[in-house]
Amino acid sequence: MDQLILSSDRYARLWEGTQITLGVLAASFVLGVVLSLLFGVMRLSDRRFVRGFALAYVEFARGISSIVLLFIMAYAVPILFGLPQENVFILASVALGLNMGGYGAEIIRGAIESVPKGQSEASVALNLTNMQRLRFIVLPQAMRVILPPMGNLTIEILKGTALVSLVSLSDIAFRIDLFRTNAALAETRTPDWILYLNALVIYFVIAQIINGIFRYFERRTNAKYESRNRPLPASDVAPAGMVK
Amino acid sequence: MVDRPDQRTTATAPTGHPVGMHEHPTDPIPTTDPILQLDGVTRRYGSVVAVDDVSLQVGTGELLVIVGPSGCGKTTLLQTIAGLTAPDAGRITIAGEVVTGDGPMVPPERRRVGVVFQDHALFPHLTVADNVEFGIARDADRAERRREVLDLVQLRHLADRYPHELSGGEKQRIALARALAPRPAVMLLDEPFSSLDPNLRTALRQQTAAVLRESGTTAVFVTHDQVEALSIGDRVAVLNAGRLEQVDRPHTVFDAPASRFVASFLGEADMVAGVVVDGTADTVVGRVGVIDPELSGLAEVMVRPHEVVLDADPEGLGTVLGSEFRGGLVQHRVRLADGTVLRADRRHSEQLAAGSRVRVTVDAGHPLAAFPAGDDVSSSSPDTAPTPT
Numbered sequence: 001m002d003q004l005i006l007s008s009d010r011y012a013r014l015w016e017g018t019q020i021t022l023g024v025l026a027a028s029f030v031l032g033v034v035l036s037l038l039f040g041v042m043r044l045s046d047r048r049f050v051r052g053f054a055l056a057y058v059e060f061a062r063g064i065s066s067i068v069l070l071f072i073m074a075y076a077v078p079i080l081f082g083l084p085q086e087n088v089f090i091l092a093s094v095a096l097g098l099n100m101g102g103y104g105a106e107i108i109r110g111a112i113e114s115v116p117k118g119q120s121e122a123s124v125a126l127n128l129t130n131m132q133r134l135r136f137i138v139l140p141q142a143m144r145v146i147l148p149p150m151g152n153l154t155i156e157i158l159k160g161t162a163l164v165s166l167v168s169l170s171d172i173a174f175r176i177d178l179f180r181t182n183a184a185l186a187e188t189r190t191p192d193w194i195l196y197l198n199a200l201v202i203y204f205v206i207a208q209i210i211n212g213i214f215r216y217f218e219r220r221t222n223a224k225y226e227s228r229n230r231p232l233p234a235s236d237v238a239p240a241g242m243v244k
Numbered sequence: 245m246v247d248r249p250d251q252r253t254t255a256t257a258p259t260g261h262p263v264g265m266h267e268h269p270t271d272p273i274p275t276t277d278p279i280l281q282l283d284g285v286t287r288r289y290g291s292v293v294a295v296d297d298v299s300l301q302v303g304t305g306e307l308l309v310i311v312g313p314s315g316c317g318k319t320t321l322l323q324t325i326a327g328l329t330a331p332d333a334g335r336i337t338i339a340g341e342v343v344t345g346d347g348p349m350v351p352p353e354r355r356r357v358g359v360v361f362q363d364h365a366l367f368p369h370l371t372v373a374d375n376v377e378f379g380i381a382r383d384a385d386r387a388e389r390r391r392e393v394l395d396l397v398q399l400r401h402l403a404d405r406y407p408h409e410l411s412g413g414e415k416q417r418i419a420l421a422r423a424l425a426p427r428p429a430v431m432l433l434d435e436p437f438s439s440l441d442p443n444l445r446t447a448l449r450q451q452t453a454a455v456l457r458e459s460g461t462t463a464v465f466v467t468h469d470q471v472e473a474l475s476i477g478d479r480v481a482v483l484n485a486g487r488l489e490q491v492d493r494p495h496t497v498f499d500a501p502a503s504r505f506v507a508s509f510l511g512e513a514d515m516v517a518g519v520v521v522d523g524t525a526d527t528v529v530g531r532v533g534v535i536d537p538e539l540s541g542l543a544e545v546m547v548r549p550h551e552v553v554l555d556a557d558p559e560g561l562g563t564v565l566g567s568e569f570r571g572g573l574v575q576h577r578v579r580l581a582d583g584t585v586l587r588a589d590r591r592h593s594e595q596l597a598a599g600s601r602v603r604v605t606v607d608a609g610h611p612l613a614a615f616p617a618g619d620d621v622s623s624s625s626p627d628t629a630p631t632p633t
Contacts, residue, residue, distance in 0.1 A: 121328055122365035126379035127353045127426060136378070140369045224369050224406060 004194055010179060017175035018202060020089075024161045024171065025206075027093035028100060029154060035061075035101025036150075040108025041134065054105065061102020067163050070095040074167035092164040100157050107149045111142035143221050151214030155207045162203075172199055278337075279304045279462050280325070280430050283345070285334030287320050294320040295331065296486035302430070302464060307456055308491075309465045309477030313509065317486040318466045322432050325464065326359050327352030339429040358428035362435045364419040366407040372418050373403040379426040393421040396455050413444050420452060424459060431456065431463040437472070445469075449476050470510045474498060482506045500535050500613050507546045507613060514586045515544040517617065525614060528561070528580050529604050533611035542617035549575060551608040552588035556596060560603035562586075564596045578604055 006014075035057075042054035073095040078085045115138050123133040165174035176199045180192055278301035287295040294317040302308045310318045323329040325336060327343065327350065335345025338357065343350040358379075367375050373390055380386045394400040397417040407415060416436055423431060436452070437445040453476040456463045467473055473480045474494040481491040482505070490502035501507035504515075518527035520543045525534050527545055529552070534545060554562070554576060561581040568575045573589045576596055580586060586604065596602060606612070 116365075118361055118363055118365040119367065122359070122361060122367070123378075124328065124352045125326060125357065125359035125361075125423070125432075128378070129353060137367055141367075225408060 017172040021161050021171040024093050028096035031097025032100025036104025036108050039105035043109040058102050058105050066099045111145035114145050115141045147218045277304045281337040283335040285331045287331045293486050305460050307463045307478045309473040310481045311473035312483035316483045318483050322434050322466050326357050327355050356429035358423035358431045360419050360423050360433040360436045364415045368407050372405050376422045376425050393425045397421045412440050431461050433465045512549050513546050518545050528582050529606050534614040535611045543614040546613040549587040549589040553605045553607050554588050554602040557603040558601050560601040562602045562604040564600050566598050
């Protein structure tokens with residue numbers, strides 16, 4: 001059993017790696033959500049070229065391999081635009097955020113379309129502008145449909161952050177890999193599988209925390225719709241996000 | 245419908261003309277202060293003309309009911325007024341402002357209209373109070389206005405509920421309060437009671453009409469239910485295949501329909517052949533007065549089932565074909581000497597066996613509508629008239 005636990009020194013370094021992972025996750029999540037909203041709404045625009053532009057972005061973001069995008073952002077972009085390469089944290093987060101935005105935009109679009117058309121007409125009849133309608137009527141109702149898949153997507157992005165180790169960001173995956181190569185030189189070597197088992201547990205715990213946060217907001221959103229004494233039909237209750 | 249002044253009959257009864265001649269039914273009642281005006285409004289969907297050259301005026305505080313069968317274009321007409329769809333031609337003026345027709349269309353959110361939808365369309369994520377306050381201007385005393393309109397529909401105690409916690413009737417009343425809250429110049433109601441059961445509908449239509457009158461709100465109410473139209477409208481506009489057939493007071497459209505379509509749509513109607521001389525028609529059911537003084541010669545006189553009197557008489561010229569029990573009334577089908585079949589609503593205590601002979605007379609209490617004979621318009625046969633549900 002003792003063999004499964006690493007030294008406290010290594011855990012200290014893993015904690016540093018976890019902070020990097022969470023940082024990249026947070027940055028790419030914020031960017032991803034902003035892009036999702038922007039392009040999800042643009043996908044439903046009345047103007048053809050706006051719709052077309054949004055569709056082009058979505059297909060690009062979903063179609064390109066995240067690792068290729070990551071390498072382009074981390075290595076090609078700094079050379080092309082003369083940016084300092086020390087910004088690799090930001091560049092990597094942008095790559096993951098762009099990736100997330102493509103999937104998120106489709107979630108937002110579908111959720112907005114799921115809000116009955118009568119709701120929009122009613123808010124138009126109450127003299128709301130387009131922005132007010134989106135913000136106060138459509139998005140709050142779309143939230144029930146957005147949250148479960150958005151939780152899944154966030155966990156996907158968490159797992160995607162492991163790729164940033166390949167552009168030398170010292171996240172969890174990077175530290176574990178470092179332990180593995182160093183261990184080859186050490187006298188008492190920890191088996192690889194124990195190292196990876198530790199990484200797995202850390203990622204799993206973070207995923208569960210994300211899951212819990214999304215479930216909390218799902219419950220809060222659904223509470224308004226659920227009768228105090230009778231449950232809604234099953235189809236009205238959004239399925240909780242699941243861990244892959 | 246009995247105490248209708250005669251001068252109105254003569255002034256407003258364009259009966260006796262072929263339906264096809266009513267290309268532009270004009271509003272017979274001068275609206276001194278029209279707050280809503282439509283001029284030649286037309287809306288096409290591909291080759292289908294949903295709204296065909298409709299012109300009408302609605303006076304301040306008036307409740308105008310637009311009635312017509314499914315697919316007659318009444319909802320489309322309402323949506324063009326609201327600005328939810330743009331007409332292909334014509335002009336719409338609301339409270340002195342041209343909202344459609346001259347220059348750019350005024351977007352729906354900038355028109356002073358309120359809309360009550362068929363499915364109420366309350367916002368499910370907001371409480372009743374928030375729903376109602378939504379349309380009230382930010383600088384107004386929103387809580388005060390919200391209490392005012394909730395009092396008007398007598399549902400102030402439900403302010404903290406969510407829509408899913410309300411009954412169907414309550415939802416519709418809240419939707420009315422929500423639409424009233426921003427003080428619209430014109431209120432549009434699109435079949436607001438069609439999803440409710442009949443008893444609730446009857447109660448709610450009176451309440452709604454009362455609320456609209458009490459608040460002095462001008463309203464255009466769309467329905468396919470002719471009883472609803474006749475019972476709450478200050479005036480009734482009958483729409484058929486996108487065209488206005490007649491716009492007049494409920495009594496007038498019922499007693500003096502401008503076309504066979506109006507005759508058969510606003511209640512049951514049968515036609516009896518007769519010869520008109522000097523405002524009187526000789527028919528197989530006796531001598532009756534007709535409304536149109538201009539009409540003469542062969543004509544068909546409109547008779548409604550409640551106006552037909554049956555007396556059991558072995559020598560009578562009518563034969564009872566069958567009867568349908570309808571509760572308080574029984575509707576008998578009677579074949580006359582010339583083969584015409586009339587419907588007659590009699591009290592259910594008057595039993596008449598099928599095959600028995602009856603004397604048939606008409607007791608309407610007013611002159612009847614008549615149409616020139618041979619003026620057969622396909623859409624206006626009473627048998628094919630849509631029955632409202």
